[in-house]
Amino acid sequence: MAAPTATTEPATRLRRFVVWRQLNKLRWLILVIVFAMLVLLPLLHVYQTYTAAHAYDLLSPGEKQLYDVMETIAAPFVSDPAEDLDAIKGNTWSGSFWGYKISDPLAALGQVAAGLNLYWPFLLTALVPLLLTIFFGRFFCGWICPATFLYELNSNFASWLRWAGIRVGNRRFDKRIKYGVLALGLILSAVSGSVLTGAIYPPAIIGREIYYTIAQGGLGVGTIFFLATLLFDILVARRGFCRYLCPGGALYSLLGRYRLVRIRRIVETCNDCAKCNVVCEFDLDPLRDGFGQECNNCTACIAICPTDALTFTLRPRDYPEQGPGHLGRHYRGDGEAPGEADAAP
Amino acid sequence: MERRSFLQALIATAVAAAAPGGEALAAGRSSLRYLRPPGALREEDFLKHCIHCGQCGEICPNRCINYFGLENGLASIDTPYIIPREQACILCMKCGEVCPTDAIAPIERELEAILSGVKMGHARVDESLCLSFQGLTCGVCYRACPLPDVAIYVARLEQPHVTDECVGCGLCERSCIQLPQAIRVFPEYG
Numbered sequence: 001m002a003a004p005t006a007t008t009e010p011a012t013r014l015r016r017f018v019v020w021r022q023l024n025k026l027r028w029l030i031l032v033i034v035f036a037m038l039v040l041l042p043l044l045h046v047y048q049t050y051t052a053a054h055a056y057d058l059l060s061p062g063e064k065q066l067y068d069v070m071e072t073i074a075a076p077f078v079s080d081p082a083e084d085l086d087a088i089k090g091n092t093w094s095g096s097f098w099g100y101k102i103s104d105p106l107a108a109l110g111q112v113a114a115g116l117n118l119y120w121p122f123l124l125t126a127l128v129p130l131l132l133t134i135f136f137g138r139f140f141c142g143w144i145c146p147a148t149f150l151y152e153l154n155s156n157f158a159s160w161l162r163w164a165g166i167r168v169g170n171r172r173f174d175k176r177i178k179y180g181v182l183a184l185g186l187i188l189s190a191v192s193g194s195v196l197t198g199a200i201y202p203p204a205i206i207g208r209e210i211y212y213t214i215a216q217g218g219l220g221v222g223t224i225f226f227l228a229t230l231l232f233d234i235l236v237a238r239r240g241f242c243r244y245l246c247p248g249g250a251l252y253s254l255l256g257r258y259r260l261v262r263i264r265r266i267v268e269t270c271n272d273c274a275k276c277n278v279v280c281e282f283d284l285d286p287l288r289d290g291f292g293q294e295c296n297n298c299t300a301c302i303a304i305c306p307t308d309a310l311t312f313t314l315r316p317r318d319y320p321e322q323g324p325g326h327l328g329r330h331y332r333g334d335g336e337a338p339g340e341a342d343a344a345p
Numbered sequence: 346m347e348r349r350s351f352l353q354a355l356i357a358t359a360v361a362a363a364a365p366g367g368e369a370l371a372a373g374r375s376s377l378r379y380l381r382p383p384g385a386l387r388e389e390d391f392l393k394h395c396i397h398c399g400q401c402g403e404i405c406p407n408r409c410i411n412y413f414g415l416e417n418g419l420a421s422i423d424t425p426y427i428i429p430r431e432q433a434c435i436l437c438m439k440c441g442e443v444c445p446t447d448a449i450a451p452i453e454r455e456l457e458a459i460l461s462g463v464k465m466g467h468a469r470v471d472e473s474l475c476l477s478f479q480g481l482t483c484g485v486c487y488r489a490c491p492l493p494d495v496a497i498y499v500a501r502l503e504q505p506h507v508t509d510e511c512v513g514c515g516l517c518e519r520s521c522i523q524l525p526q527a528i529r530v531f532p533e534y535g
Contacts, residue, residue, distance in 0.1 A: 041403065042403065045403050045404070048406065049405075049406050049407070049408050052406035052407075053406075053407075082406060086404055086439065086443070089400050089403050089404050089443055090398060090399075090400045090403065090443075091398065091399070093396070093397075093398050094396060094398035094400065094445045095398075095400070096400065096443055096445065101445045103396070103398075103445055107396040107398070110396065111393070111394065111396055111446060114392070114393045115390075115393035115394065119394065119446065119447070121447060122394075122396075122445055122446040122447065125445050192392075192419060192420045193389060193392055193393050193420060194392040194393070194395070194419075194420035194421070194422075194424075195392075195393075195395065195396045195397060196419070196420075196422070198396060198397045198398075198423070199397070199422055199423065204397070204398075207398075207399070208397070208398075208399050208412075208423060211399050211402070211403060212399075212412065215402070215403070215408070216402070216411060216412065220412065220414055220423070221414045221415055221422065222423070
């Protein structure tokens, strides 16, 4: 029969997706870089203030050490640190790069709610993230968010706890709760006349708190909130805050509902091992083609899939459920799958 | 000295949680005397525009911009402020440049632009405390002022007089050698 093609086909697929399998590592690299930048920028700011004040001789030994390290880092890139280091400022909530300003769509929405009017010079700074979100869905949550970096480490920590025999939470709630939190944040902003969406939004909190810790001499109020979300994730639900409560996640889920770039399952190669469902931080259902608007294209499922049955596709909607993969098909006796030849002997 | 100790924040959160919701929400003015960064909108509009991103503080070369916790009400959380006696504004105007929402308006670093665009507050001299009014010629505030003879001028015995041109940067209050300070900047938001 078609035995030769059946044996070679998985091999060609493997080569085809070899790059996409590495995307999860790239994602971790980006998360680490973003987080490192959030630490580095306040340190550079402190160094900048020292240079602006020509204060080297007045610094304490610890401050001198910081000055020297930062000078080593910055020296190849800038000639006049006091001025040139102004080029990159801010965090993932709102930042500026050589005068180009870019802001979180949630900040824009919160400001609209607080002022009940549209201030276009600011709203336009959220345009690029908005378009990217419409195209890639919740990519911010998986690929950039500095809170995700800590939350994923936190859920690794929770699985060590589970391994040590300590019970961790795995409750499930309605995913729509977060839309209520988003609405509540906007109502609070409107009532108080202040953009409070950022006060309950972990990436904004983390950017601020790192800056406060380094340059302002202490942690702020947001740290308590963030620690509470970490505990919530361990004790109540895995990645519970992102999935059920995050107002930003709610906004990007809505914007990314008809995103074009999504992950799909190739039913012919899928062997129903369900590793994708286990590894999915957001508790989605790749095994039954259930990605939905929550999927943040983090590619963890692509990286773990042993048969390369998960790939990217350009489609505004998920595939309808395609049924079990080729093993299931074989046992059902459909007999169309290329895997039939493997299983025959 | 540091306003942002962790314990303080903890207490403030507990207080905010215990207080009735409406009261915690109210943007009502506290008794704190603080300035907003130079070029900031009037207080109410400022709060509506500011997204609490922290870039103004991160670009401030003088590190005079601090951030509120909950001590000035929930609406002011994570918004920038300046306590001139601790560290005053040097009017470098970088914060307005970096502000993405124009809650702090971009103003050029030129005399005319600053005089017309910046109104953080207004300095007032307490003559009963001021050394020059006690017969000891001092004049430190006049020499600290970035707009000497425009915002402040000295009369006999270096006695300081503040004019209407004062933009309220607070360098005079920062530099005053009296304790408590004899010249104070009173904020003009409202």
